[in-house]
Amino acid sequence: MSAPNIVFILIDDLGGRDLGCYGSTFYETPNLDRLAAQGALFTEGYAAAPVCSPTRASLMSGKYPANVGVTQYIGGHGVGRLLDVPYNGFLPSHEYSVARALRDGGYQTWHVGKWHLGPRRTWPDQHGFDVNVGGCEWGHPKYGYFSPYQCPTLDDGPDGEYLTDRLTDEAIALIENAGDRPFFLNLWHYAVHIPIDSPPDLVRKYTEKAARLGLDRTDPFEVGDHFPFWQNRLARIRRRTVQSDPAYAAMIENLDTNVGRLLDALERTGKAEDTLVVFTSDNGGLATAEGSPTCNAPLAEGKGWMEEGGVRVPLIMRWPGVIAPGSRPNQPMTSPDFYPTFLAAAGLPLLPDQHTDGVDVTPLLRGEEFQRGPIFWHYPHYSNQGGTPSAGMREGRWKVIYPFETERTQLYDLTEDIGETTDLATREPATAARLTATLLAWLDTVQTPRPRPNPHPAPFEGLAGYYLGGQPTQPPGDMDDALDHADD
Secondary structure, three states: OOOOEEEEEEEOOOOOOOOHHHOOOOOOOHHHHHHHHHOEEOOOEEOOOOOHHHHHHHHHHOOOHHHHOOOOOOOOOOOOOEOOOOOOOOOOOOOOOHHHHHHHOOOEEEEEEOOOOOOHHHOHHHOOOOEEEOOOOOOOOOOOOEOOOOEOOEOOOOOOOEHHHHHHHHHHHHHHOOOOOOEEEEEEOOOOOOOOOOOHHHHHHHHHHHHHOOHHHOOOEEEEEEOOOHHHOOOEEEEEOOOOOHHHHHHHHHHHHHHHHHHHHHHHOOOHHHEEEEEEEOOOOOOOOOOOOOOOOOOOOOOOOOOHHHHEEOEEEEOOOOOOOOEOOOOOEEHHHHHHHHHHHHOOOOOOOOOOOOOOOHHHHOOOOOOOOOEEEEEOOOOOOOOOOEEEEEEOOEEEEEEOOOOOOEEEEOOOOOOOOOOOOOOOHHHHHHHHHHHHHHHHHHOOOOOOEOOOOOOOHHHOOOOOOOOOOOOOOOHHHHHHHOOO
16 A cells, blocks of 8 residues: 555644534534544544643654643743743754654655744744745734734735635645645644634624524623632633634634535545545633633533643544544544654654654554553643643543642543543542552653742732733733733
8 A cells, every 4th residue: 555645634722522523513514524424533532732832742743742841832831829840942853753754754744834833943844844834933823814914934815815714725735736746734724723713704604593592692601710820810710611602613614614625625636545634633622711712511621721621632534445434433542643653654664762652543543452551641831721730641441630739639530421520539549549650650750840839929919910811900902912922
């Protein structure tokens, strides 16, 4: 079998229940539902972190974020009861990225879309990509989703052109001119990250749909505790309890339409049968702050949290002749696994000294016996969305969360309690102790920083600054500046 083309579609902030095939009844995603029917829909796909840059570094390196040093979204900082810890503000140049490995193995390598892995010297063209369209240090479209974009790596289109449409146009053009050499298309959309900036006709469609369903007559939010990080400690977490935001639904439908356009291009050029298509997200859906545009229920919490809503994501893979249509793999897969899996799919040697944490899951894709083993997370930072510094581990049915503020293990049985509603640590002390010991031993092995107690008192309330997602004590400045501070 010849080396397949690889199309890797990564969405920004797409929640684990944001597609029809994953249970959404408000958002409409016919193209992605069809893709899932043609291949494998993973019920336990995971991002390596609850925010974007660490997951993206993990995808490129085949390592957990703790082993790359990119543990926070680049540019992020926050303190509370604990001090922040240092992290790399870029993907280190010594990491032999999956793009480099595939290019050295004969592939054309193209990056289209968001990068957010450091300044100019660490953009995609410095990490093995022959082509870079739209990738820079940006974590979101700084000037909105409609042209002019003012992006340093993407020419402006006609006024009013929509960014997700344009990036798909660029990707399709690359496919149409690919020739016979296999290609690796790394299509990392900026959507559906804030600002929630959507085509008006689709917003109208979902505004009418919400009214028909009576969703516009119900308050979709629950107000929770104050934010634990001091920059926003006067504001409260706002959890969305139902999917009902018309503008967010519009972004998702537009995204789905563009995925359909890309799949059509593969068919039209005769490349679909020889292409592995992967679709996933860099973290869970934004459900507790910054407008809280989606709901991940029954998964708990969302982006920025160690709970399932923050790290469990959609994952769909189609590979004709290898993956049986309608497959439903029930083994976990996480971000570092894509590196060795792509090498194996390409018929290239694995590089275990590089992808130290990734596991080749091609046996799982072929329907063979497979056990992934435990999955680890380390997010030693406060998130913009209300999450606190934590580590975590998934092993079989069990998941442990270890918050660094309390150092008290939380234990959940995900087979019986996917919503993580019942902490079993006191009921199952032996299991909790064993898994905690494994997690802490892993943290010792990777020698990653852990946050220390903050010796300073909380700031006087009158000095608490404005931070996106809460109510300011002083009038907010320019919204672009606010978005820069929430750029994950």
